[in-house]
Amino acid sequence: MTTLDVHFLILAGGSGTRFWPASRSTLPKQLLPLAGPSPMIRETMERVLPLVRGPEQVLIAGGRATEAATRAVLPEVPAANFLIEPAARNTAPCIAWAAEVVGRTRPDDVLVVLPSDHHVADPVEFRRVLSVAIGAAREGRIVTIGIQPTRPDTGFGYIELATSPSKGATGPTPVLRFVEKPSRAIAEAFLAGGRHLWNAGMFIFRARDMMAAVRRHLPEAAALLDLFVGAPEPARALEETFPKMPSVSIDVGIMEKLGGGGDGATGDDRGLLVVPGDFGWSDVGSWLAAWELAEKTAEHNTRVPALVAVDARRNHVVATSRKKVVALLGVEGLAVVETEDALLVMPLDRAQDVRAIVDELKAQRPELV
């Protein structure tokens, strides 16, 4: 069943360095095909299109440096659906902007906010979970998706449930609080306790409810929105006003301030709900994660046409040139990433440290960053 009252807002403002040399300041992670044949943002959109009538129900938020490339990757999204931020101001301002754009004419429509650079192994289950969340949003709740943890990861924020869910329960559950990236010991306790889910940055709400939350918790942002949404010269008004927005994430600016729940509460005082999700989610945070997701040969090397391997196992090979052969002899656990102008070789277990190379290059060869 498709719906006319749902809009997806895909956040494409990222400019990470963890996928250098494939990623660059003008070609960030979401524009790369890191976990499938298409750029991640395109896979994100195609994953949710079955829930709506078409790409006109998709909004894209991002910066100017990546605007042209993003439009090129999503040609079927109407030009007006791109919310291009004149300056990076984290997630709260652009989400508030999207809620305002939709809500001025259709305040009861639901917005689904999704990162553009995550991977989902089971899109059918993903859409089922989203549908549950959309149902709760239609009833006036602000909802997030919490990922069922599979390991004591210290790289994610966590969502603490207000109550232990009954075993196997999958419906919306009240959130007690957000927890910043924990220590290893705390992450292990979270995993054992069953009351914590990973925060994957997905939020679902009616436009009117987000507009109200912004007015209440980020009044200065709400006032600035009034100056450029629907202004007589919107481009100029945006240019002048948006940079004055507070730079704050939606988690900190809105979600953590929502009421603590309780059945008698009203509006956002009723608090944030979370729908647990278990659909093969990955934030694809490094070349190691990309290797884990990639199709592999019997020797656990990435399956790419360019590869010739002898005595080589568990290597991740990325070669952008189709003509070039990549020959691996006697190596194990390496990332070998080759582009037109750069080559990176490192152990996959050092994948978190790519930034050190990028920092070195910023001084020596800034054109390669």
Place this chain on the structure above:
Amino acid sequence: MTTLDVHFLILAGGSGTRFWPASRSTLPKQLLPLAGPSPMIRETMERVLPLVRGPEQVLIAGGRATEAATRAVLPEVPAANFLIEPAARNTAPCIAWAAEVVGRTRPDDVLVVLPSDHHVADPVEFRRVLSVAIGAAREGRIVTIGIQPTRPDTGFGYIELATSPSKGATGPTPVLRFVEKPSRAIAEAFLAGGRHLWNAGMFIFRARDMMAAVRRHLPEAAALLDLFVGAPEPARALEETFPKMPSVSIDVGIMEKLGGGGDGATGDDRGLLVVPGDFGWSDVGSWLAAWELAEKTAEHNTRVPALVAVDARRNHVVATSRKKVVALLGVEGLAVVETEDALLVMPLDRAQDVRAIVDELKAQRPELV
């Protein structure tokens, strides 16, 4: 002091695979700058030019597949000095050919036969040793250079001296016999005993003495030479005749058959002499040897402009494209060799196994071999 009666014959018939992907069937090792800024064959020539008047005293022997590239690398060598073999017949036929070419008009001139793909760290000492050998050759002896071993290498043939040299002696010494590549235990005994030198494939003799040795030990080769050297249609005669030559090395075909010495002997019955040499010789047999010879950074990585290294040590980087950056993070002891159409990554201690990759490519991508 330069001389007019000496000619260098540089053997450039090699077509190794140990330096893939830099080397190819049409671009063998001697045409690569593996141990200095110029191709090895060019460094070989420049190393000996101080001993003669000019490049007109240099002969080059090689095959047709590499002829154009070799001429391009040595433009100052006269066109007629290239002895282009219509078919590969190992070293004895082309050395006999060169001796015949020189000896028909200048039988008392000396030929110095040198491989084209070896490295010498101390060219001054090298030329001093060659001068000693040339002196002995002028007196009618056939002479070789024996390299003072520095390790029990099992990859070389050895030259056994007829007598233990007096300590520090560096003059010509009678050879007892050639020894094929030994086992490790035997190589260790050779190193300890002090009576064995490495056979580096360098031979020095008067043209007339080699012509006589060929007539005696390879009479069928001598007869074939008469059919094309100085023939009315030399190109056509060469084409028809050379492929009929026996395929045999100079070591096996001539050197091992020379008399066992003894002061009363005459001509080649007087036996082969060897001049010990200690001038930083390397046959540059693999990427590991190339790394050992290369200029390196404080972290023992090859010093190349393309390299950006973080936590990376003892790596050999070869990058043919000047625009490309090669970033190494957290790796040690690797060879990373990058060309326009291929990339090789392997541990340096597997450098002897490059052939396995080449064999794999012969089936899958023969155009890359």
